[in-house]
Amino acid sequence: MPKPTRKGFPKGAARILGVLLVTGSVLVAWIRVRSERTFTAPASGLSAVTDPAVIARGRYLVHGPAHCADCHAPLAQKEMVDGGREADLSGGYALNTFLGEMRAPNITPDSLTGIGAVDDAALVRFFRHGIDRRGRVGLPIMMAPDLADADLVAILSYLRSTPPVRHAVPPSGYNILGRITKAFFLEPFAPDPSRPPTPPPGPTAAYGGYLAEVVANCASCHTARNMKTGEYTGPRFAGGLEFRKSDDPDQVLVSPNLTPDSATGVMAQWSLETFVARMHQGRIAPWSPMPWGPFGKMSKDDLTAVYLYLHDLDPVNRENHPPTKENR
Numbered sequence: 001m002p003k004p005t006r007k008g009f010p011k012g013a014a015r016i017l018g019v020l021l022v023t024g025s026v027l028v029a030w031i032r033v034r035s036e037r038t039f040t041a042p043a044s045g046l047s048a049v050t051d052p053a054v055i056a057r058g059r060y061l062v063h064g065p066a067h068c069a070d071c072h073a074p075l076a077q078k079e080m081v082d083g084g085r086e087a088d089l090s091g092g093y094a095l096n097t098f099l100g101e102m103r104a105p106n107i108t109p110d111s112l113t114g115i116g117a118v119d120d121a122a123l124v125r126f127f128r129h130g131i132d133r134r135g136r137v138g139l140p141i142m143m144a145p146d147l148a149d150a151d152l153v154a155i156l157s158y159l160r161s162t163p164p165v166r167h168a169v170p171p172s173g174y175n176i177l178g179r180i181t182k183a184f185f186l187e188p189f190a191p192d193p194s195r196p197p198t199p200p201p202g203p204t205a206a207y208g209g210y211l212a213e214v215v216a217n218c219a220s221c222h223t224a225r226n227m228k229t230g231e232y233t234g235p236r237f238a239g240g241l242e243f244r245k246s247d248d249p250d251q252v253l254v255s256p257n258l259t260p261d262s263a264t265g266v267m268a269q270w271s272l273e274t275f276v277a278r279m280h281q282g283r284i285a286p287w288s289p290m291p292w293g294p295f296g297k298m299s300k301d302d303l304t305a306v307y308l309y310l311h312d313l314d315p316v317n318r319e320n321h322p323p324t325k326e327n328r
Contacts, residue, residue: 034183035174038135041188044128046149047120048156058158060152062089067294068155069105071142073094074167075222082283082293089159090114090167095141096246099178102141103169107113110164120156123294127152137186138172140230145191146214148198203301208309211302212237218306221289222255235259238316243289252322253288261315267307268315275307276300 057072062068069081069089077087090113091106106114115123122133127144130137144152174182198214199206212218224234224241237258245251260268270278283292298306 018137022138030088031183032178035076035179037138037183039131039137039188040135041125041129041131041190043121044124044149046124046153046156048160049153050157050161054150055157055161057151058154058156058161060297061155061215062158064294064299065211066155066295067145067216067245067291068107070291070294072107080293081291084282084293084296087135090165091163091169092167097139097178099139099181100141100172100174102172105171106165106167106169108161108162108165108167109160110166113166113168114164115159116164119187123156123159128153129190131188136182138182139178139186140189143189143217144214145189146195148210148214151198151215180190201301203304203308205305205308205309205312208302209306209312212306212309216295216306218258222258235316235318237310237313238318239320240318242322245287253285254320254322257316257318257320258310259313259316259318260311261317264317264319265315267310272304272307276303277301 003187063086069087071093072091073081073087074092075092078093080087089107090110091104095102095104108114109116111117125131126133127147129145130140130143132138133266147155198210201207219232219236221241222239222246223232223236224239225232239255239257241255243253243255256266257264258267259265262268267275279298280296281292282296283290
């Protein structure tokens, strides 16, 4: 009689499976190690001060054009921010992305849950290079490498002056794709050496460029981009970025074209008075991602500067409509 055979994987298949399991384990370990890399950056020498005028400037930036409170205010105070009122900056806002859940930290000077135990050098390094207090780099969600030294000092000084709030925010959580991105694709950023010196504040197009490009970072939403890589895919300020309502993806908002194109640009249709009035009016679309509350606190001179800068842009003919089901 023929000898009975054992059912199961052939020896060759089992060997291949074993190799794959070992390789997979090594790869996962490598990704984990690489995603926890640490970086260094040049020291800036900047630090917070106690000058009331500097602190007042920082307060204006944080709750106005830099719109820090739009993310760093706790969820319970979001309506305050939308209404143009000042909230504390104890964090908690979570942004769900395909790389994981990104959470805005507590940036009040609380020593246990905020930035009270983080020195100024580490905070400047984060602003300038995206390197956190542990030396690790994260997603470039908040980028301010070209912020003027005086404005960075003003923001630091204001943050140090606020009341500490004890509010522990869980760290951002990266999924496997996020860890791969951190491990192999994310690097620290740096100030642009070709950027001209920051012009003095005033109602000029030059200063409006600094506000729109650096402080408010308008182009990040008003430019079409690949949301999986963050790469810009359209002309700057020509709009086209899609925002879907979290609980109803069929509802879509598309950022408008801010260039002065006579046919498709919003700015070409608006006078300075109309622009200033609209910015001070606040939110109309209930779930618009625009930080209307903070921007509504901007001074008329600063809004005039932004208006003049946008009108100085090259016009781009680009009509931005919400996508249909057929072309999503």
